[in-house]
Amino acid sequence: MIQVKDLHKGFNGQEVLKGIDYQFERGKTNLIIGQSGSGKSVFLKCMLGLFKPDQGAIEYDGKPYSNFSDEEQRELRTEIGMLFQGGALFDSMTVEENVMFPLRMFTNQKRGEMRDRVHEVLERVNLEGNDTKMPSEISGGMQKRVAIARAIVNKPKYLFCDEPNSGLDPQTATVIDNLIQQLTHENEITTVVITHDMNSVLEIGERIAFLKDGLLAWKGTKEDIFHTQDKTVTDFVYSSNLFKKVREAQLKGH
Structure with a gap:
């Protein structure tokens, strides 16, 4: 489990993350979505220890990263798996x-x-x-x-995936999504996925954090996202034709 508490991060006097509280659950696929510039990449880099937060804490299984000794930081790195955009x-x-x-x-x-x-x-x-x-x-x-x-x-105990479906066709992307979710469940990994792919939300969105302008604007599951009345969320997700079609099919089914 990864617990984020009141996370702030800025650059050159401009605040990018403006106080995020969130919990990434073990054994679940935790998705971070949001428009470009919403703070997703900075959020990920803070969790990986690449950026030092200006304020707040990131706790790995109850222990703040800022309190880790050099040896504990090295040990944590051995417990993290990273799937880079494009594979790398x-x-x-x-x-x-x-x-x-x-x-x-x-x-x-x-x-x-x-x-x-x-x-x-x-x-x-x-x-x-x-x-x-x-x-x-x-x-x-x-x-x-x-x-x-x-x-x-x-x-690894923790798996971070940065746009895992980038450059893939829809069918292959679904295979990759399902593989990530299966491995997460099989090994009880705390998996964090940054994605722009709305199909991923439908496939594996067990827990979803929606960022907007450096804030946690909404959180829920792939089921919740179809029923939310939050206009910020609906404006974002229903810009996808896929979501529109699924939503229309749901309404017809009722």
């Missing part, structure tokens, strides 16, 4: 080497043990037999699954 695979490394990278960085495992773990996670994301291929030799959807395998190879 190393072009010069094979699939196996890409997935093995966090094990080499953060563990003292022998190579045989690392290879066993790599093969285990590649099988879990349905990529067995692709170990020796280079990223350029596989599809975009397969590259994203390699990136997911790399993000979970160290058995």
